[in-house]
Amino acid sequence: MRYTLKQLTYIDVAARHKSITGAAKALNISASSISSAIDAIEIQTNKKLFTRLPSKGISVTQFGHVFLSNSRQLLKAHLTFEEAVDEQAKAIKGAVRMGCFTPAAPIILPLITKSVADNHPGISIHLTEGDIAQNMRQVVDGKIDLAIGVSAHLAMNIAFVPLFVAPPHIVLPHDHPLADRSMLSLKDICHEPMVLLDLDETRDYMFGLFNQDDLTPRVAYSSQSAEMVRSMVAAGLGYSIFNLRSLQKQQYTVGDLVRIPLTPGYQAVEYGIIHRDDAHLSKVDHVVINTCIRLRDSGAFNRAVLPEGRVPADGRKNVLITA
Known part of the structure; x- marks a missing residue:
């Protein structure tokens, strides 16, 4: 044929x-x-x-x-x-299709795309957002070249390049009675109303955290938007749990937030780049992957997570910034 x-x-x-x-x-x-x-x-x-x-x-x-x-x-x-x-090409040019888990996209992707644009202006990145399973299917099917995914439940033919580990942390209204604590366990907070980020992967993950302590959360509100969840917490409607935090201070219509580390031992999420392990990676693909590795090695992704069970380096017991 x-x-x-x-x-x-x-x-x-x-x-x-x-x-x-x-x-x-x-x-x-x-x-x-x-x-x-x-x-x-x-x-x-x-x-x-x-x-x-x-x-x-x-x-x-x-x-x-x-x-x-x-x-x-x-x-x-x-x-x-x-x-x-193409020996005449002096600069790497081309396009890459890259996916990311929707709640993580506005936090992680700008770091990557800005670094690529600064060093390789001839490269364009076409971004898509979706759930973790959807992104993995698109990588397997060749619909996208790369994706920011997690190390759990990888398909057999998927390669994973680790970037950073994101421990879970509690997000509270800034005037909550526990807002001055240096760390919390889920036992400290489980009796209060929870605002759940209601996506398939996050729902299962959150309930799994409570299962570690044989607890059941009291879900009072839910949303499929991470920003909506944070806004509801800032308004005093409950607490929530996140693994990532925005890199800059956010303003909310009502209230503000504090982030408090969970005590050590709760399951963290490892983020990384995924691609087909049998894929013929282009120069552009390699540029994006190597950019992510350089960002990892320089600690750039550390700003997106709250260290497990540690007080921030400036000595404050909590940080008035969105999760």
């Missing part, structure tokens, strides 16, 4: 747009060219890549998902090959 890179590119773009017409517009070619590429592959394989949905576009078949996963690796390898033989 013979496939051309042009055919594979057309099919990849059609799958991403879920539309032959949309792919044609994106590539500035005729829809018939896209259809011809799809037909050619389907004839050679004697299998359907897509199911045509009248007035709704196209849907990738089970075989199509497998085909696309492999073809995207080939396209990626071709890009890497082109980079390797």
Whole structure:
């Protein structure tokens, strides 16, 4: 069987747009060219890549998902090959598709993108946000090149580059009776109303922390927005638990926050970069990965976490800054 890179590119773009017409517009070619590429592959394989949905576009078949996963690796390898033989290129240029867990994205990604932009202005980073499992699926399927993920529950063919460990900490209204404590356990706070960040991964993780002490939280409020959770805590509606904190002071409509470390022993979260372990990483991919490693080694990510069971270096018992 013979496939051309042009055919594979057309099919990849059609799958991403879920539309032959949309792919044609994106590539500035005729829809018939896209259809011809799809037909050619389907004839050679004697299998359907897509199911045509009248007035709704196209849907990738089970075989199509497998085909696309492999073809995207080939396209990626071709890009890497082109980079390797382009001796005239004096600067690294290109694009990388990078995902991140939604609550962590506004804290972690600006550090990375700013550092890449400062040192490699020819590189563009296309960012996506989603839950941890969704990002991992997109990496496995070749829809994104890299993602900021966690070390737990990695797929078999995923490589993980560790960046930092984020212990959990308590977030309280600034005028809470426990706000002057240097550290807390969940037993100190579990009887009070909790504001839960209600995402699949965070929900399971939070309940797991309480299970370590054979406790059950009293969830009074929940939200899928980390910023909403912090705002509700600042307003005095309860406490919450986070692993990451914003790098700058945040202003809230009502109230303010303090962050207090949990006593040692609670499960922390290890963040890092994930990519397919069999992927043909491009120069651009390596630049982003190496940038993250340099940021890690310089301690840049440390500002995003609260050290486990320690009073901040300035001697204060708590810090009036958002979690």
